[in-house]
Amino acid sequence: MIGALNEGISIILAGDTLLWLALGIMIGIVLGAIPGVGTSLGMAILLPLTAPLEGQDAIILLAAIYLGGNYGGSVAAILINAPGTAAAAATTLDGYPMSRKGEASRALAISAVASTLGGFIGIGFLILISPIVTRIVLQFRSQDYFLVALVGILMITLIARGPLIKGVAVGGLGLLLTTVGTSPLGLEQRYTFGTVYLFDGLNFVAILIGLFAVSEMYKLMTESGGISKGEFELGNEIVPGIRDALSRPKTIVKSSLIGIGVGAIPGAGASISTFIAYGEAVRSSGEEFGGGNPTGVAAVEACNNSTVGGSMIPTFSFGIPGGAATAVLLGGMLMHGLVPGPQLFDADLHVTYSIFFALFLGNFLILAVGLLAITRVGIVTQIDTKYIIPVVLVVALSGSYMLRTNWVDVATVLFMGIFGYYLRENDWSVIALVLGAVLGGLMESNLNRALQLSDGSFDIFVSRPLSIALTLMCFLILFGGPIKRKISETVGG
Amino acid sequence: MVREYSNDDLIALVFLVVGALAFYEAYTEFPYEEGVFPMIASGIMVFAAAIWLLRSFLPGVIYSALIEFEESREIDELVDDASDGTEAETEEQPAMYKLILLSGGYVGVAYLIGFLWATPVFVTAYGLFRKFDLKNHVVINAIAFLVVFSFAFFTTVPIDQGALWGYRV
Structure with a gap:
């Protein structure tokens, strides 16, 4: 292992590899920050252009775009409440309120430091334990994937706003939205009203853009001045931001481990892991969240970047991509003759380690760019919103058309913008809707597969130790709080 | 006594109707395997919206578990300007x-x-x-x-x- 690691490091330090790494991080940050474009689309566009590169350089370029994109998604989420990627949706919860208070640069600094630390922990952990994790991941079956998604959606009970039952209703709507279009099991058209435009269903990124970015622009229309309502001090906010992140080592380590664990499960990815990490931060801290709590930003951002490391495990080990971005990465690997499989952790371990080590170094670049350049972008929150609104709407609406060249996505953004505005105005949880919409597809396909394997019996969810553990975790999330309260009431007399 | 209805009730009613229609279509139109998940999702919507609309009739324990919520745990998904004491000028709706x-x-x-x-x-x-x-x-x-x-x-x-x-x- 040490020999392979040394060889991997020497590959990185030779030739132009570092240059491709830096370029990839920069491109990723920019693409990730543009709502609608996103990392996977940018990687797909650049994939053919990597043809003349050496195999490792091409994979490192693509992986660096993925890493940079995961960080970049949080920039727009913090500044204008428009998550550039699904992974950054949870960043809006506390990041944007910080911008509203005039602490945009501070939030961006927390994001840069927490992302970097999360990335270090994720990739470092990956280098050390990837052969073992590969064996653990092999233990997961369809019912376990379903249960992991269920853990994600049960986070509604921790992070949904207001009465639980309203969060459940909105979460149900989110799940229902994912069933629109052709069924994943057969050719049945569900809720398409006979129009071909709905055959491919609703895109969850379009739902995110509408619920966050567009609805926020409608809300800002009723105000004047900048997004920031507090005093904004550019230079003075960066050091406190760094301190905020560094003073929360427990949150960052815990969130990073959640990121690598959930990221390692094929099909899961950062959209689930970030909400789980955020929910865990809410559960364990006892502080108030949602009004601009730095712990919320640190938890999500650390988890976000460590998920990149985790998602490499199924991609490299079994050729199973965890999401769209890793699917493009997989395409790049195949294009350059790197066949995913056990040999990448055996004979070709040095190649794998060179990519992991490149990503490890990539986190230094994220830190440098994040602190030196991105924190300066916080000034955007001082610009009068009347100038920001048209630009964000243009990016959101035209960007949504870029998702699949389908006008349904544009209509989804517009409708969700209006719907999200009214939900928020009446204290219905938008986050619950997002969780349902992001996790519904994964839940349905794995639920159906599990039920097919068990001839329709739900016993399959308690048939193996791993499934029992995950089922218990679901019960704990649901009833842990009330049980704990009851016990403390009883003990306290 | 005349009960006042709020926007909350209107939204819950929309959820109830949409959920019921989606459940009916899934039950009557889709093959069982392809209808299970839509039925679960729409069933959750109908159940939760109905609970909200009938909240006045719920027993105390269920009411406190489903309807009441701890302020300290509340997530303000977006900071309301009125609540953070800043001076945002509001324009016409x-x-x-x-x-x-x-x-x-x-x-x-x-x-x-x-x-x-x-x-x-x-x-x-x-x-x-x-x-x-x-x-x-x-x-x-x-x-x-x-x-x-x-x-x-x-x-x-x-x-x-x-x-x-x-x-x-």
Whole structure:
């Protein structure tokens, strides 16, 4: 292992590899920050252009775009409440309120430091334990994937706003939205009203853009001045931001481990892991969240970047991509003759380690760019919103058309913008809707597969130790709080 | 006693109706395997919306578990300006409706002539509505057009063409 690691490091330090790494991080940050474009689309566009590169350089370029994109998604989420990627949706919860208070640069600094630390922990952990994790991941079956998604959606009970039952209703709507279009099991058209435009269903990124970015622009229309309502001090906010992140080592380590664990499960990815990490931060801290709590930003951002490391495990080990971005990465690997499989952790371990080590170094670049350049972008929150609104709407609406060249996505953004505005105005949880919409597809396909394997019996969810553990975790999330309260009431007399 | 109904109740009613219709369609129209998940999702909606609408009749334990919530655990998904003590000047609510109309119009025009060419029309109309001076008209138009132009230039998405007219860049 040490020999392979040394060889991997020497590959990185030779030739132009570092240059491709830096370029990839920069491109990723920019693409990730543009709502609608996103990392996977940018990687797909650049994939053919990597043809003349050496195999490792091409994979490192693509992986660096993925890493940079995961960080970049949080920039727009913090500044204008428009998550550039699904992974950054949870960043809006506390990041944007910080911008509203005039602490945009501070939030961006927390994001840069927490992302970097999360990335270090994720990739470092990956280098050390990837052969073992590969064996653990092999233990997961369809019912376990379903249960992991269920853990994600049960986070509604921790992070949904207001009465639980309203969060459940909105979460149900989110799940229902994912069933629109052709069924994943057969050719049945569900809720398409006979129009071909709905055959491919609703895109969850379009739902995110509408619920966050567009609805926020409608809300800002009723105000004047900048997004920031507090005093904004550019230079003075960066050091406190760094301190905020560094003073929360427990949150960052815990969130990073959640990121690598959930990221390692094929099909899961950062959209689930970030909400789980955020929910865990809410559960364990006892502080108030949602009004601009730095712990919320640190938890999500650390988890976000460590998920990149985790998602490499199924991609490299079994050729199973965890999401769209890793699917493009997989395409790049195949294009350059790197066949995913056990040999990448055996004979070709040095190649794998060179990519992991490149990503490890990539986190230094994220830190440098994040602190030196991105924190300066916080000034955007001082610009009068009347100038920001048209630009964000243009990016959101035209960007949504870029998702699949389908006008349904544009209509989804517009409708969700209006719907999200009214939900928020009446204290219905938008986050619950997002969780349902992001996790519904994964839940349905794995639920159906599990039920097919068990001839329709739900016993399959308690048939193996791993499934029992995950089922218990679901019960704990649901009833842990009330049980704990009851016990403390009883003990306290 | 006359009970007052709020926007909450209206939203819950919409959820109940939509959920019930979706459940009925899944139950009657879809094969069982393909209808299970839609039935679960719509069932959750119907159940939760019905609980909300019937909350006055719930027993105390269930009411406190499902309806009441701890303020300290509440997640303010967005900071309300009124609650954080800042001095945001609020404008007329109708401005928001005008923006909704404008963005709907933008999508409509974009469908006909493509996003690239509809963008200056939208930004100019918005600028006239918000009384931009000439400099701001030009700057915001240039930024918005450049963003969409870069989409058109770097991708193959026909963002510069609509159903009626278009010009490839």
